[in-house]
Amino acid sequence: xxxxxxxxxxxxxxxxxxxxxxxxxxxxxxxxxxxxxxxxxxxxxxxxxxxxxxxxxxxxxxxxxxxxxxxxxxxxxxxxxxxxxxxxxxxxxxxxxxxxxxxxxxxxxxxxxxxxxxxxxxxxxxxxxxxxxxxxxxxxxxxxxxxxxxxxxxxxxxxxxxxxxxxxxxxxxxxxxxxxxxxxxxxxxxxxxxxxxxxx
Numbered sequence: 032x033x034x035x036x037x038x039x040x041x042x043x044x045x046x047x048x049x050x051x052x053x054x055x056x057x058x059x060x061x062x063x064x065x066x067x068x069x070x071x072x073x074x075x076x077x078x079x080x081x082x083x084x085x086x087x088x089x090x091x092x093x094x095x096x097x098x099x100x101x102x103x104x105x106x107x108x109x110x111x112x113x114x115x116x117x118x119x120x121x122x123x124x125x126x127x128x129x130x131x132x133x134x135x136x137x138x139x140x141x142x143x144x145x146x147x148x149x150x151x152x153x154x155x156x157x158x159x160x161x162x163x164x165x166x167x168x169x170x171x172x173x174x175x176x177x178x179x180x181x182x183x184x185x186x187x188x189x190x191x192x193x194x195x196x197x198x199x200x201x202x203x204x205x206x207x208x209x210x211x212x213x214x215x216x217x218x219x220x221x222x223x224x225x226x227x228x229x230x231x
Contacts, residue, residue, distance in 0.1 A: 045084070
């Protein structure tokens, strides 16, 4: 469905199923930032935008359940990577598009999420990825659920890179400013601590 200004109606997937290797194996989405778990900040930004909020988690489902309409998990053990979580989200999604965010970008804001949905609506049959500083951000994306079979096929052929797969599928880019603070990945203890002191 497309509403005013090509604003897609999306299921939203929050990726919180990783190993947390850079965090010493901790469940990253549940780490504290500014007095709340990281997942709570993402929940606050995305909850008003969808009636299908999905969290991909491989641990602590009882804690994540409070922030989601659905929980999904990888269909293979030993943390096979974000593409596994995206595949699970595509399978569960109730809307024709899936907006994907990692759990460690708590500075994303409503304007960015609106821009993602508007830009994806201009090319509704293609994936959309954010791009900044000449780099793709494959875990901040919008994916047509109709491409689920393509994702499964690539997975079965050994593909594990979401970005490489989406580029093969003709992904379009939403370009953000260089060093856009909204895209800061708080994926190490140092970054989590440093950004504690920075105001929103």
